[in-house]
Amino acid sequence: MEFEMNFKDLKFTNEYDEDKKPYKSFAHFVDPITGKKRKVSVNWGTYKISNEKAAMRLLVAKVDTVIKKEIIIKTGGVQNFGQLKEKWFDSWSLTVKPQSTRTVRSIMATVIPRMISDDILLTLISPLYIQERWNEFTRGEKALQTGEPLSSSTLSKVRNILKQIFGFGVINEILEASPMQYLNLKVPKERLEMTYEKKRFKFLEGEEIDWMLEVLYEITTRENSRVEFYFDSAVFLLHTGLRIGELGALTVDDVDFENNCVYVRKNLISQGLKKEEFQTGGTKTLSSNRTVVLNPICMEIIKRRIQKNQERQEYVKIMMLDKDSSYWYPLRGFIFTDYLFQNHMGTPITPNLFTGFFNNKTSRKGGSIDDMIKERYPKFTKHITSHVFRYTHISMLAERGWQLKEIMDRVGHKDSKTTLEIYQQVTKDMRKNEEEDLKKITIGSQFLED
Numbered sequence: 001m002e003f004e005m006n007f008k009d010l011k012f013t014n015e016y017d018e019d020k021k022p023y024k025s026f027a028h029f030v031d032p033i034t035g036k037k038r039k040v041s042v043n044w045g046t047y048k049i050s051n052e053k054a055a056m057r058l059l060v061a062k063v064d065t066v067i068k069k070e071i072i073i074k075t076g077g078v079q080n081f082g083q084l085k086e087k088w089f090d091s092w093s094l095t096v097k098p099q100s101t102r103t104v105r106s107i108m109a110t111v112i113p114r115m116i117s118d119d120i121l122l123t124l125i126s127p128l129y130i131q132e133r134w135n136e137f138t139r140g141e142k143a144l145q146t147g148e149p150l151s152s153s154t155l156s157k158v159r160n161i162l163k164q165i166f167g168f169g170v171i172n173e174i175l176e177a178s179p180m181q182y183l184n185l186k187v188p189k190e191r192l193e194m195t196y197e198k199k200r201f202k203f204l205e206g207e208e209i210d211w212m213l214e215v216l217y218e219i220t221t222r223e224n225s226r227v228e229f230y231f232d233s234a235v236f237l238l239h240t241g242l243r244i245g246e247l248g249a250l251t252v253d254d255v256d257f258e259n260n261c262v263y264v265r266k267n268l269i270s271q272g273l274k275k276e277e278f279q280t281g282g283t284k285t286l287s288s289n290r291t292v293v294l295n296p297i298c299m300e301i302i303k304r305r306i307q308k309n310q311e312r313q314e315y316v317k318i319m320m321l322d323k324d325s326s327y328w329y330p331l332r333g334f335i336f337t338d339y340l341f342q343n344h345m346g347t348p349i350t351p352n353l354f355t356g357f358f359n360n361k362t363s364r365k366g367g368s369i370d371d372m373i374k375e376r377y378p379k380f381t382k383h384i385t386s387h388v389f390r391y392t393h394i395s396m397l398a399e400r401g402w403q404l405k406e407i408m409d410r411v412g413h414k415d416s417k418t419t420l421e422i423y424q425q426v427t428k429d430m431r432k433n434e435e436e437d438l439k440k441i442t443i444g445s446q447f448l449e450d
Contacts, residue, residue, distance in 0.1 A: 010063065012056055022052065027059035032067065040066060078174050081125065082118025088168040097281050099245070102271045107157055111150070114141050115158065122169070127179045130162075134185045152191045159185050203391035203422060204382060209238070211377045212384065215369060229308070230357050232301045233341050233349050234389060239298050241393030241411040243267070244386035246288070248348040249280045250340045255302055261293045262302075264412065268339075270350040276335060278348065288412035305340045312344065351386055358384045391422055398426040 010029050014022035028039045040062045042055055049055045078084050085108060093101040115137040116125070137158075141150055162180060169175035204212060213234070220231040237247060240262075248268035255262050266280040267288075273279075283289050294302075313336060319328045331345075339348035347353070361367045373380045382388065390411065397407045404416060404423055413419045 010060065012052075012059065014052070014055075022055070025049075025052070025055035025059060027056075027063050029063055031070070034070075038066075078169075079121060080118065081116050081120050081122060084122060084169050084174060085112070085118065085165055087172075087174075088165045091168065092164065097267075098269050099267065099271065099281065104157075104161060107154070107161060110144060111141075111154065111158055112161065116162075122175060125179050127181075127183055130179050131183055131185070134159075138188050138191070149191060152187045155187045155191065159187075202382075202388055203395045204388060205392075205395070208380060208382060209392065211373055211380055212369075215373045215376065219369065219372075227343075227357065229305065229341060229343055229349070230354070232305060233354065236298055236301050236341070237386070237389035238392055238396075239295060240292050241390050241397075242292065243284065243288075243390060243412075244349065244351045244354055245269075246283065246412075247341055248339065248350055251338045252306060252340065253338075255340075257299075260295075260299055261291050264288065264290050264292055268348055268350065270348075270352070275345075275347045278350075283412065285412070285414040287408075287414040290409065290412050292410065302340060309340070309342060313346075354386050391418075394419055394422045395426045398423045 010027045013026045013028065015024040015026075017023050023044050024041055025044070026039050026041045028037065030036070031038050040059060042049065042058045042062065044055065047055075047058060049058070078087055089101075089105070089108065092104075115133050116130075138150070138155060142148060143150055143154070163178075166175065166178035166180050170178050213231075216231050216234055220228045233247060236242070237244070240247075242264065245267040246264050248270070249266045250262060250264075254265070264283060267283050268278060269281050270278050316331050316334050316336075319325065319331055322328065323332075333345055335346040337346045337348060339346075341349040343349070343353065358369045361371065370382075370384055394407055394411060397410065402410075404419060407413075407423065408416060408419050411419065
C-alpha cells in the first residue's frame with residue numbers, strides 16, 4: 001500500500017505574530033486512508049525556521065511520517081514480502097490439513113526465497129519484477145536434493161502459493177492490487193515434458209515386478225525379522241494402490257474380515273514429528289475416503305501382520321519385567337501401537353521409512369535395493385519410491401480392462417490427470433500388441449491379390 005503526497009495535495013497556511021511575521025505554519029490535507037481532513041503544524045522557533053520554503057519542506061516530511069504510521073497500523077505492520085507471506089500462511093493453515101501445511105511450509109522456507117527475498121519491500125514488487133524473477137527462477141534454480149531442474153509440479157506449486165499470498169494482501173487491504181493479477185507465469189515446456197517422461201517410467205511392468213520382489217524377499221528374509229514387514233508392505237501396496245500414508249494409518253478396526261475389504265478413512269501424519277507424536281488425520285481429499293476390496297493375498301498379509309505384532313508386543317511386555325536385562329536394552333524405544341504395518345519398534349510405516357529402506361546405500365552390502373536389482377538385472381532402470389507401487393497398481397488394472405472411472409474410485413483419485421496418464425501409456429503399449437495381432441487377420445486378402 002503506497003500513497004504519494006506532493007505539494008499540490010497540500011494547502012499551507014501560517015499564523016502571524018504582532019509584527020505580521022509567521023511563527024507557525026500548517027499543512028492541510030485529506031488523509032488518503034480515512035478520507036478525513038487533517039492538519040499538521042511546525043513552530044518556527046522550535047525548529048529554527050528562517051523562511052516559508054523551509055517550513056513547507058518540514059511539513060511535507062511530517063505529513064509523510066503521519067501517513068506512513070497509519071499505513072503500518074492499517075496493514076498490521078506488514079511492509080515486506082516475508083511479513084506478508086507469514087500473515088498469509090497463518091491464516092491459510094487454519095483451513096487445511098496438517099500434512100498440507102508442512103508441504104507448503106517447506107516450499108516457503110527452501111524454494112520461494114530463491115525467487116523473492118523475504119526482505120524486499122512490497123512497494124518494490126511490480127508485475128515486471130515478478131515476471132523477470134520467474135524467468136530467471138525457472139531457468140536457473142535446481143532442486144537441492146537431486147541437483148536437477150525444479151519439476152513442473154514444484155514450479156506450479158510456487159506459482160499457486162504466490163498468487164494466494166498476493167491475493168491475501170489485496171483482500172486485507174495490505175496491497176492495492178496483486179502484481180500477479182494479469183501475469184501468465186508459464187512453466188517451461190521442456191519441464192512439463194520431463195515430468196511426463198518421469199511419470200511414464202514411474203510404474204513397474206511385467207518381469208520388473210518379479211525382479212524387485214525377488215530381491216526384496218531375499219533381503220527381508222536373510223537380514224532378520226525386523227525388516228520383513230517391508231516385503232508385506234510392498235506386496236500389499238501392489239495389490240491395493242494405497243498411498244503410503246493410508247497404509248501407515250491402517251489398524252485392525254479398518255479391516256472388514258467378513259467382506260474382505262479395508263475402509264480407507266485416514267492418513268498417517270509423520271513428517272517433522274517424533275514417532276511418539278505420530279497421529280492420524282483425514283485422507284488427502286474427500287474422494288480418497290473409500291472401501292478397497294482385498295484379494296486372498298492381502299487378507300493373508302493382514303492376518304500375518306496382526307499375528308507378528310501381537311507376538312512382538314507380548315515379547316516386549318515380558319522383557320519389560322527386567323529392564324536391567326541386556327535383552328531389554330535394544331527395546332527401550334519401543335512404542336505400543338495398533339497400526340497394522342509397523343516395524344520391530346512399533347513405528348508405523350512412513351514415506352521416509354519405506355523410501356529410505358529401498359534407497360539407503362550404506363545400510364547393507366551391495367548398496368540400495370535399487371542398486372542390487374540393477375546389478376542382478378541390468379535391464380532394470382526404474383527408481384523405486386512408495387508411489388511406484390501405487391502407479392503400478394493402476395497400470396495393472398488398466399491392463400485388465402478396468403475403466404478409468406473404476407480405477408479412480410479404487411485408488412481415491414479426485415483428478416483424473418495422473419490416472420489418465422498411466423492409463424493412456426498402458427493402453428498405448430497394449431495397442432502395439434493389437435496391431436501385430438490385427439496383421440494376422442487376413443480375411444478377404446485372397447480377393448485383393450493380383
